[in-house]
Amino acid sequence: MKDLLFDESKYLECGKIINTHGIKGEVKIDSWCDSPEILAELDRVYFKENNSFTEKRVVRAYVHKRFVIAAIEGINDIDTAEALKETVIFALRDDVPLGEGEYFIADLI
Numbered sequence: 001m002k003d004l005l006f007d008e009s010k011y012l013e014c015g016k017i018i019n020t021h022g023i024k025g026e027v028k029i030d031s032w033c034d035s036p037e038i039l040a041e042l043d044r045v046y047f048k049e050n051n052s053f054t055e056k057r058v059v060r061a062y063v064h065k066r067f068v069i070a071a072i073e074g075i076n077d078i079d080t081a082e083a084l085k086e087t088v089i090f091a092l093r094d095d096v097p098l099g100e101g102e103y104f105i106a107d108l109i
Contacts, residue, residue, distance in 0.1 A: 025075040
């Protein structure tokens with residue numbers, strides 16, 4: 001886990017933690033990517049806190065219905081997961097694949 005200087009242009013909002021899943025700290029994420037599979041394939045995500053982003057390693061993730069169920073580094077119990085409800089998660093732009101002629105919606109706004 002490391003804090004990165006705040007340069008929001010390097011990051012994309014990619015989803016929001018909407019609930020817990022089980023008792024071991026897994027979280028249910030509403031994916032804001034083109035498909036939840038894109039979010040489930042990320043090796044790391046970022047939490048925004050004040051003027052920095054904190055990197056968290058994704059231990060495992062899979063798609064269930066249209067949501068992503070993820071085990072994230074440092075979230076090891078239901079209480080910690082519960083406290084993260086409504087938290088927006090971010091990805092580095094370079095970590096999200098873009099095909100030929102595709103653009104991020106954030107760049108079009």
